[in-house]
Amino acid sequence: MYRALLALVLIASPLAASAQSVMDGSSKRIGEDQQAKLFGALRSSLNDPFSAQVIELEMGKDGRVCGKLNAKNGYGGFTGFRVFAFDPSNGQLTQLSDLNNFDVSRPDARQKLDEAAANLSFITTSCPHLKKS
Template identity: 30%
Template sequence: MKALAGMVVLTATLLAGCESGDIKKAKADVSNELRDPSSAEFRNINEIKKTSVLELEVVTVCGEVNGKNAYGGYVGFQRFVSQPKSDRVYLENSWNTFDSLWSRHCSDA
């Protein structure tokens, strides 16, 4: 039983270190958009790489984030779109046209 528990901890530790630099940057950028950046919780993170018209690789990170409000309570998960190389962050609850942005950039997610 201890061996199984050790394997689970080891696997979780190894998988936690598998995030790309773009995902880490996107998480930091998205966290900074929240009222309490240290409270950010992420799920369903996807990194999408596409080639632009100029043959350049464009990386978009899509996912969901939850954070605390001014009263210290979590507000619920909302989707986000981040382009780490250009420091752009779009939060679902902050953009009227978010659905079209999500479908354009995160369609592979």
């Protein structure tokens, strides 16, 4: 019984770790290193990071990545695909919806707003294939 349980755990572990996925094969456009950094940022910022589904990835000339992200919210339901930008140089992940809940009272609000604005500018100039969702 113990061996069967151990075998089940060993088989299931890689499946759980690979639950984050690029659903349309666009990960080839950004490379494995950038994808690993993106999924690292998703793990630290999402309620259920292993539910993350990513599509339409593109990399800009400056190394930032844009695409669309669908993940589960705090209630367990998927939010629908939303445009995002990710800057691997500082780990900043910005979704267009982030500005709806922006807290200007935070001490680092100006810096966070500047980073978000740079990523949003990047989306509009380097990711015209993405439409706001």
